[in-house]
Amino acid sequence: MKGLIRYHVLFVIKLAAREVQIAGIIPEPHGEWMKQIGRNLTDCIDGFLKDHGDLIHDQGSCFTKEFREILKATDLKTIRLPRRSANLNSFAERWVKTIKENCLNRMILIGENSMRSAVENFVEHYNTKRAHQSLGNKMIKPRIEKMPPEGKILRDPRLGGMLNYYHRKAA
Numbered sequence: 001m002k003g004l005i006r007y008h009v010l011f012v013i014k015l016a017a018r019e020v021q022i023a024g025i026i027p028e029p030h031g032e033w034m035k036q037i038g039r040n041l042t043d044c045i046d047g048f049l050k051d052h053g054d055l056i057h058d059q060g061s062c063f064t065k066e067f068r069e070i071l072k073a074t075d076l077k078t079i080r081l082p083r084r085s086a087n088l089n090s091f092a093e094r095w096v097k098t099i100k101e102n103c104l105n106r107m108i109l110i111g112e113n114s115m116r117s118a119v120e121n122f123v124e125h126y127n128t129k130r131a132h133q134s135l136g137n138k139m140i141k142p143r144i145e146k147m148p149p150e151g152k153i154l155r156d157p158r159l160g161g162m163l164n165y166y167h168r169k170a171a
Helices: 031-041 065-073 086-102 111-128
Strands: 008-014 019-026 054-057 077-080 153-158 163-168
Touching: 008 086, 019 031, 019 111, 031 065, 065 077, 086 111, 111 153, 111 163
Parallel strands: 054 077
Antiparallel strands: 008 019, 153 163
C-alpha cells in the first residue's frame, strides 16, 4: 500500500482495574482477523478476557456474528451498545482521547511499525507508570509497590521523552 493509510486499533479495557490491552492493529479489519482476535482474547491460558463475564462493544461492523459466537462459546456475554451512544462507552472514549492527546497527535508516524511501537509504548506506560485519578492516584500495575522515601530521583523517558516517569532509585 502507498500513500496515507488509516489503521484500526482494537483495544480492550478491564473496567474495574482500568487496564488496557491492544488486541490488534490492522489497516482494515475483516472477519477472519476478528475471529483470531476473539480466540486470542478468550484463550484459556493467557487470554485477556478469560475469567470475565461481559464484553461491551459498539456497533462496529468488525464485531461480526462469528466473533461474538467465539466469545459466547467461552461463556463471555457480548453487549452491543446502541448507535451514537458515546456516553455509554465513556471508558473507551476517554482512553482514545488520552492516547491521542498524549501520544498519537504529537507524533508523525511513518509506517505500521512506528504506529505499533508508539501504541505499545503508550499502553505500557499507561498500565505501569501512570497514576490514575479513578484509582486514587495509584498505578494499575506498579513495578514497585512502595517508593523509597529518600534517594536520587531518576527519569524514565519513553517515546523520545514525550512520556516520562519519575521515581527514586532504590537503596
